[in-house]
Amino acid sequence: MKLIKLWEANLEKAYALQSSFEKDENGFMNIAYGFTLDEFKEYVKKREKSSLGIDLAEGYVPDTVFVLVDDEENYVGIFNLRHYLNEFLINGAGHIGYGISPNYRQKGYATKGLRLVLNEAKKMGIDEAYLSVNKDNQGSIKAQLNNGATIHHEDDKEYYTRIKL
Secondary structure, eight states: OEEEEGGGSOHHHHHHHHHTSOSEETTEEOTTTTOOHHHHHHHHHHHHHHHTTOSOOTTOOOEEEEEEEOTTOOEEEEEEEESSOOHHHHTTTBSEEEEEOGGGTTSSHHHHHHHHHHHHHHHTTOSEEEEEEETTOHHHHHHHHHTTOEEEEEOSSEEEEEEEO
């Protein structure tokens, strides 16, 4: 199991993975939903720039998109690590967003992928990861708890968790 930065991944495999997600599923927002392969290539270039803090839209922070790859080299998930938080992210999505392709769910990939991303967060100097999860997304809640999350607070739709690194 490993993480690959989106712009270092096989473009066709990454495109197929991204295309396996709905536009908005369980809180995972697929920004590249409906893109052609050419549009996806441009999206990947923008994601690399975003990781470097280049050409960020107002209110956005640098972030790195990773592809989770299993031991057979299948692309199974997408993880987004925000390098730091602004006020909007502190009170919302937090440091990490992720999704596992429908073909690979309920196999422990979210737990394993989240563990790998938390290691990347620690390398960046993040000492406590903030996350959020839809209350009806039991698989994601389980993945976060398996990685040491505690529920910090909640609202009608989401739990807001913290993981000490």
